[in-house]
Amino acid sequence: MGLRHGNAHRGHEVDWGSHVSERTDERRVALAFVICFLAGAGLMVVYALGGQPQLEGVLLAVAFGGLAYGFITWGNRLLPQGPYVQEREALTSPAAERDDVVEELERGGAITRRALLVRTLGLGLLGLGAAAIFPIRSLGPRPGSSLSHTPWRRGRRVVTEDNQPVHIDDVPVESLVTVFPEGSAGSASAQAILVRLPEGVNRPLPGREDWAPQGVIVYSKVCTHAGCPVGLYEAKTHQVLCPCHQSTFDVVRGAKPIFGPAAAPLPQLPIDVDSNGFLVARGDFSEPVGPVFWHRS
Secondary structure (H helix, E strand, O other): OHHHHHHHHHHHHHHHHHHHHHHHHHHHHHHHHHHHHHHHHHHHHHHHOOOOHHHHHHHHHHHHHHHHHHHHHHHHHHOOOOOOOOOOOOOOOOHHHHHHHHHHHHHOHHHHHHHHHHHHHHHHHHHHHHHHHHHHHOOOOOOOOHHHOOOOOOOOEEEOOOOOEOEHHHOOOOOEEEEEEOOOOOOOOOOEEEEEOOOOOOOOOOOOOOOOHHHEEEEEOEOOOOOOEOOEEEOOOOEEEOOOOOOEEEOOOOOEEEEOOOOOOOOEEOEEEOOOOEEEEOOOOOOOOOOHHHHOO
16 A cells, blocks of 8 residues: 555656656746747837948847747647547547546646646737838838839920930931930930831831821830830841840831730830920830839739
8 A cells, every 4th residue: 555655656756757847948938939939029119220231130149049949848738749549449548537537637737837828929920020110111102003104295395315415317227226215315214215117117016106206216225125215226137126135126017025024015105296306205105114013913
């Protein structure tokens, strides 16, 4: 009797020691999640004060390190490890197991542990989420419809990069010139290529018969594939080439792509000649400029 009692007592001591170890692990996991939150909050403060890349990197490493340590310890030390085999014949729990469950519920260990760990995990994720708001805000305002319009307007003169207006008599046949709307020289979205074709060569698309007076035709310089500047002109074939991915466009037929990855033609700018012989725009480009994926909904 005495021997059995002693064994039972030692077994109780082992179980109690296991319980103390679990409580220690719980505190470690909770502390790791709290550290994750504090590091995230610190990252948010540093970024808001102007940023410091090295310190931001350290705080980010500490935050994710705390999160990782918490998850690993939780999984390895606090979750059932198994494997477990349930005997089909044992349909009811033994009395000893029922007593252990009652004792655990009375102690509040399982319930308290889950609540503590879930709450501290949520706290850590909250800190990281709050820190992520600032980099997102630094991306600037949404572009809205700005990608669908350029500075070209009716009556605005065509100028070179040094803001000199282009006179139709100054444009040689089979030449290519980079042009901009007056007052917006250097604009990335408004940059265009001006080509003067020999008379009778152009094959305008329907509705564009008067868009290229005396063979002077203007297209967007922004490639419809990846947004690179189109700037190489082959006079013999009347083709312009994008040097980035070799997309090639037929100037004579509405800048239709005939080679390379570009799937859409270059937008055309309708132009006219004013009373002094200077080239002026009749409006904006025929379509939004740039890669076609910018304009997909």
